[in-house]
Amino acid sequence: MSEQPIVLACEGLVKRFGGITATNDVTLRLRRGARHALIGPNGAGKTTLINLLTGVLDATAGRITLDGDDITRLAPHKRVRRGMVRTFQINQLFNTMTPLETLALVVSQQRGLGAGWWSALGRDAAVAERCAALLDQFHLAEVAQVRTEHLAYGKRRLLEIAIALACEPRVLLLDEPVAGVPAGEREEILQTVEALPAEVSVLLIEHDMDLVFSFADRMTVLVNGTVLTEGTPAEIEANPEVKAVYLGHEGASHG
Numbered sequence: 213m214s215e216q217p218i219v220l221a222c223e224g225l226v227k228r229f230g231g232i233t234a235t236n237d238v239t240l241r242l243r244r245g246a247r248h249a250l251i252g253p254n255g256a257g258k259t260t261l262i263n264l265l266t267g268v269l270d271a272t273a274g275r276i277t278l279d280g281d282d283i284t285r286l287a288p289h290k291r292v293r294r295g296m297v298r299t300f301q302i303n304q305l306f307n308t309m310t311p312l313e314t315l316a317l318v319v320s321q322q323r324g325l326g327a328g329w330w331s332a333l334g335r336d337a338a339v340a341e342r343c344a345a346l347l348d349q350f351h352l353a354e355v356a357q358v359r360t361e362h363l364a365y366g367k368r369r370l371l372e373i374a375i376a377l378a379c380e381p382r383v384l385l386l387d388e389p390v391a392g393v394p395a396g397e398r399e400e401i402l403q404t405v406e407a408l409p410a411e412v413s414v415l416l417i418e419h420d421m422d423l424v425f426s427f428a429d430r431m432t433v434l435v436n437g438t439v440l441t442e443g444t445p446a447e448i449e450a451n452p453e454v455k456a457v458y459l460g461h462e463g464a465s466h467g
């Protein structure tokens with residue numbers, strides 16, 4: 213893994229909100245095909261960092277590069293076009309659409325078919341095939357025609373990841389995929405996340421330590437906006453500083 217080139221990097225990234233430094237000199241490097249987790253207690257600055265990487269927030273200082281190109285000041289949609297995609301919470305989805313319609317919209321948009329998405333699904337075999345493959349991959353085939361507002365919560369979270377993947381990302385920022393998902397529906401999401409395409413570089417932000425430790429081959433621990441340490445899951449688990457930070461929180465041990 214260490215031989216793989218760096219796809220996404222931030223160097224010395226800083227974000228201040230008035231007197232609060234939410235991101236403090238953060239350097240992070242994501243290699244091609246990475247399974248990298250970003251963890252940290254509540255308020256550590258994970259959401260702020262994701263917002264900086266995606267361009268929702270402007271950095272106060274520092275630099276972000278994608279495939280070596282400086283994207284620090286690039287608009288969010290242009291970062292998506294360059295292959296960096298994040299998952300979005302369900303409340304931003306079209307609730308009255310079905311998973312099939314939603315994916316057809318994203319896939320046809322992605323292929324430059326624009327507003328002709330619905331007829332594209334009927335006429336364009338490639339769009340229909342891609343939608344069918346995504347529905348299959350994300351365990352959504354049997355609910356493909358069900359309006360999203362009627363889907364079980366776990367299925368909605370799967371649809372969120374399917375939508376992100378429909379954008380053909382090279383870098384996927386996976387934002388708390390199992391947050392709020394009932395126990396009985398978690399396994400399906402864990403399996404699906406494990407089965408994401410190997411060539412896609414994934415940065416996972418997650419509180420669930422079972423998922424983090426089963427998924428990640430590299431971890432960065434953020435505390436008070438600062439990188440406390442970075443390492444393999446074994447190194448992170450054995451690190452007394454990490455343990456101390458998590459005491460009284462959700463616990464950095466798993467299983």
Ligand SMILES: Nc1ncnc2c1ncn2[C@@H]1O[C@H](COP(=O)(O)OP(=O)(O)OP(=O)(O)O)[C@@H](O)[C@H]1O
Pocket residue numbers: 229232233234252253254255256257258259260261
């Ligand atoms: N728009 C803002 N204005 C002022 N302060 C902010 C803003 N956004 C975040 N902060 C502060 O920055 C710090 C980091 O917040 P952030 O939401 O990034 O943490 P987090 O690690 O994502 O937390 P959680 O796991 O609870 O979601 C917090 O102290 C928060 O209060």
